[in-house]
Amino acid sequence: MLPMSYYLVLSALIFGLGVLGVLIRRNALVIFMSIELMLNAVNLTFITLSRYLETLHGQIYVFFVMTVAAAEVAVGLAIIMLLYRNWGTANIDDINLMKW
Amino acid sequence: MHQYVWLIPLFPILGVLINGLLGHKLPKKVIGPIACIAVGLSAILSTLIFFEVKALPPESRILNDVISYTWMAAGNFYVDIGFLVDPLSLVMLLVVCWVSLLIHIYSIGYMHGDPGYARFFTELNLFVFFMLILVSANNFLMMFVGWEGVGLCSYLLIGFWYEKKSATDAGNKAFIVNRIGDFGFLLGIFGIFFFTGTLNFQEVFAKAPATFAYGGLEITLITLALFLGATGKSAQVPLYTWLPDAMEGPTPVSALIHAATMVTAGVYMVARMNVLFMMAPISLMIVGIIGAITAIYAATIGMTQFDIKRVLAYSTVSQLGYMFLACGVGAFSIGIFHLMTHAFFKALLFMGAGSVMHALAGELDMRKMGDLRKHMPHTYRTFLIGTLAIAGIPPLAGFFSKDEILYKAFSAESTIWEMGGVTLWAIGLTAALITAFYMFRAVFMTFYGKSRVDDHVAKHLHESPAVMTAPLWILAILSIIGGWVGIPWIESLNLFPQWLEPVMKGKAVVSQLTGGIPAHAVHHSLSFELMMALVSVIVAAIGIFIAYKLYVKNPELPERLTYGRFFPVYHLVLDKYRIDELYDRLFVKPTLWLSEKFMWKVVDDKIIDGTVNGIADLAKGWGSWTQRLQTGYVQNYALMIVIGVMLIFSFIIYLN
Numbered sequence: 215m216l217p218m219s220y221y222l223v224l225s226a227l228i229f230g231l232g233v234l235g236v237l238i239r240r241n242a243l244v245i246f247m248s249i250e251l252m253l254n255a256v257n258l259t260f261i262t263l264s265r266y267l268e269t270l271h272g273q274i275y276v277f278f279v280m281t282v283a284a285a286e287v288a289v290g291l292a293i294i295m296l297l298y299r300n301w302g303t304a305n306i307d308d309i310n311l312m313k314w
Numbered sequence: 315m316h317q318y319v320w321l322i323p324l325f326p327i328l329g330v331l332i333n334g335l336l337g338h339k340l341p342k343k344v345i346g347p348i349a350c351i352a353v354g355l356s357a358i359l360s361t362l363i364f365f366e367v368k369a370l371p372p373e374s375r376i377l378n379d380v381i382s383y384t385w386m387a388a389g390n391f392y393v394d395i396g397f398l399v400d401p402l403s404l405v406m407l408l409v410v411c412w413v414s415l416l417i418h419i420y421s422i423g424y425m426h427g428d429p430g431y432a433r434f435f436t437e438l439n440l441f442v443f444f445m446l447i448l449v450s451a452n453n454f455l456m457m458f459v460g461w462e463g464v465g466l467c468s469y470l471l472i473g474f475w476y477e478k479k480s481a482t483d484a485g486n487k488a489f490i491v492n493r494i495g496d497f498g499f500l501l502g503i504f505g506i507f508f509f510t511g512t513l514n515f516q517e518v519f520a521k522a523p524a525t526f527a528y529g530g531l532e533i534t535l536i537t538l539a540l541f542l543g544a545t546g547k548s549a550q551v552p553l554y555t556w557l558p559d560a561m562e563g564p565t566p567v568s569a570l571i572h573a574a575t576m577v578t579a580g581v582y583m584v585a586r587m588n589v590l591f592m593m594a595p596i597s598l599m600i601v602g603i604i605g606a607i608t609a610i611y612a613a614t615i616g617m618t619q620f621d622i623k624r625v626l627a628y629s630t631v632s633q634l635g636y637m638f639l640a641c642g643v644g645a646f647s648i649g650i651f652h653l654m655t656h657a658f659f660k661a662l663l664f665m666g667a668g669s670v671m672h673a674l675a676g677e678l679d680m681r682k683m684g685d686l687r688k689h690m691p692h693t694y695r696t697f698l699i700g701t702l703a704i705a706g707i708p709p710l711a712g713f714f715s716k717d718e719i720l721y722k723a724f725s726a727e728s729t730i731w732e733m734g735g736v737t738l739w740a741i742g743l744t745a746a747l748i749t750a751f752y753m754f755r756a757v758f759m760t761f762y763g764k765s766r767v768d769d770h771v772a773k774h775l776h777e778s779p780a781v782m783t784a785p786l787w788i789l790a791i792l793s794i795i796g797g798w799v800g801i802p803w804i805e806s807l808n809l810f811p812q813w814l815e816p817v818m819k820g821k822a823v824v825s826q827l828t829g830g831i832p833a834h835a836v837h838h839s840l841s842f843e844l845m846m847a848l849v850s851v852i853v854a855a856i857g858i859f860i861a862y863k864l865y866v867k868n869p870e871l872p873e874r875l876t877y878g879r880f881f882p883v884y885h886l887v888l889d890k891y892r893i894d895e896l897y898d899r900l901f902v903k904p905t906l907w908l909s910e911k912f913m914w915k916v917v918d919d920k921i922i923d924g925t926v927n928g929i930a931d932l933a934k935g936w937g938s939w940t941q942r943l944q945t946g947y948v949q950n951y952a953l954m955i956v957i958g959v960m961l962i963f964s965f966i967i968y969l970n
């Protein structure tokens with residue numbers, strides 16, 4: 215069996231990639247995908263630890279996360295679609311009303 | 315019956331509620347009678363209680379705590395809503411209720427054309443309510459409530475015609491000058507509570523001999539503070555200036571508040587506190603001196619005024635001075651006696667003056683009157699009766715009370731100022747001469763001589779309606795017989811002082827404190843007393859004679875005299891000794907200056923506004939700097955979150 219640290223490092227890398235994507239990509243759809251990446255990185259951590267600690271708690275949490283993520287996709291995609299319909303773009307630099 | 319005493323103030327306040335809330339919808343025919351019935355019920359009830367108490371033996375006539383409901387309590391401090399029924403409060407209740415009732419009836423006629431009809435009767439009833447609270451309270455604080463309440467109503471009623479600037483100014487002046495006195499009263503109450511720990515009258519008077527030293531500093535200061543309150547409310551030197559200006563109000567108000575009832579509150583208060591005042595001989599002397607000074611001072615001003623209501627106003631100030639003179643020589647019951655007779659004849663005189671004004675379309679200047687006796691026979695006759703009463707002509711009411719005051723002053727024995735009594739007597743006698751003079755001057759200028767009435771007014775000359783003359787006649791009868799309850803020379807007819815005897819414990823307390831010297835029975839040398847009475851009658855007659863000579867026989871003479879050698883003196887008196895101007899210089903102007911230059915320009919503009927604006931500017935500056943953080947780019951916010959999370963994690967890792 216591979217040591218736990220392999221899985222954890224992989225999951226950290228994927229999470230880091232997700233964060234980076236959220237921070238630097240301009241397209242709302244890509245940012246959204248990066249968020250999914252972060253969620254799945256967390257899922258991987260849960261599974262790993264569940265396996266190594268030999269409890270089922272982590273795996274149950276993964277189901278929760280997946281459910282939430284599915285719901286979030288529905289809402290998030292709807293928001294992005296509406297943004298595109300109203301602004302004609304999915305570039306979030308153009309959507310900067312949240313300021314003084 | 316006496317347990318229903320709380321109903322006496324209740325009736326007028328019901329009148330206030332009805333007329334105050336519904337008055338604008340009710341017809342005038344209903345408003346006046348409602349107000350009159352409210353006061354009338356109080357008058358009937360107080361009369362019933364009077365007869366009930368009269369049937370009791372004298373020593374059990376003080377019924378304290380008639381209804382006691384604890385108003386507030388904090389530790390040892392408690393104040394009740396309680397009423398005190400005793401001979402003194404009964405006298406006041408009777409005078410206030412009945413005189414108010416007559417003035418209410420008179421007002422129905424006098425105010426009939428006024429747009430503020432309902433407001434007038436509401437405020438009049440409110441005044442009666444507070445006055446009844448004042449005289450029937452059994453503790454200092456409740457009395458103070460009434461005291462402030464009548465001040466408020468006085469303000470409202472003086473400024474009744476609020477479109478007139480002079481009226482609102484006069485209302486303000488009355489209120490502010492009264493506040494100065496009220497401050498003293500309040501200090502006195504604090505002092506009493508500080509030393510005795512209670513505010514109930516009977517408890518305070520019972521504790522006073524043991525608490526205070528006879529003539530000690532504490533009691534002297536307390537009584538002087540109380541007396542300051544009395545000088546404000548009762549218009550004594552130096553706080554009298556508001557009363558003449560108060561004549562701006564409607565005439566029934568002048569009759570009710572500024573002649574018969576409210577201004578006597580100070581005298582009532584001093585008489586009520588007779589135990590305390592008797593224990594402070596210095597205060598008592600000051601009361602007497604202030605009274606005498608006021609009596610003669612106001613009388614001299616009264617000689618020169620041409621406004622008929624102002625003559626009466628100064629005469630009121632002067633007569634109140636007499637009442638304090640009586641209190642000052644320890645004759646509290648005689649002070650109250652004069653209060654009662656004065657209420658009758660001064661209400662009568664004011665209402666007579668109101669009747670004259672009514673006929674002359676509001677004219678107040680006596681130089682534009684004259685020869686009215688043929689046109690207004692009822693007003694003339696009743697006014698003459700009132701004038702004879704105030705001048706002290708026997709057997710009218712004013713004679714008995716005023717003469718008794720002078721006699722008591724003459725026979726007073728003061729331990730502090732040996733010739734004090736005689737001096738006060740001499741001043742009082744001079745004031746009596748002047749009183750007779752200026753009152754008959756008013757009568758002669760108004761009702762005798764050639765008519766100086768303006769032509770267009772003269773056509774409409776008419777006697778007032780019966781609703782106004784009937785109260786005049788009732789008061790005229792009272793002004794004649796009112797003094798007969800206290801004929802001093804016959805023991806069995808000297809009922810008034812005997813009636814008040816249970817309340818006037820001051821003398822007994824003092825004799826106990828000063829080592830059992832018996833409260834000396836004044837040596838009634840009947841012939842001497844009668845001679846004194848004769849002297850005051852002669853003096854009054856001289857005053858009337860001079861007035862007759864000057865204003866009926868030689869009407870041009872007064873003008874010649876005033877433009878001759880006496881010019882400067884005359885004008886000084888005509889301008890009321892320019893005291894108003896002096897107060898203006900000394901107090902009003904500096905206060906205004908301080909308010910504008912310091913309180914407004916420095917304290918308000920710089921300090922208060924500066925603080926508030928400074929805080930606002932600070933917040934604004936901080937905000938305009940921190941608003942730069944809100945860029946509007948979602949990724950910036952996300953970056954902040956990431957940095958924050960990383961900081962928190964590194965902190966946790968560092969801790970472990």
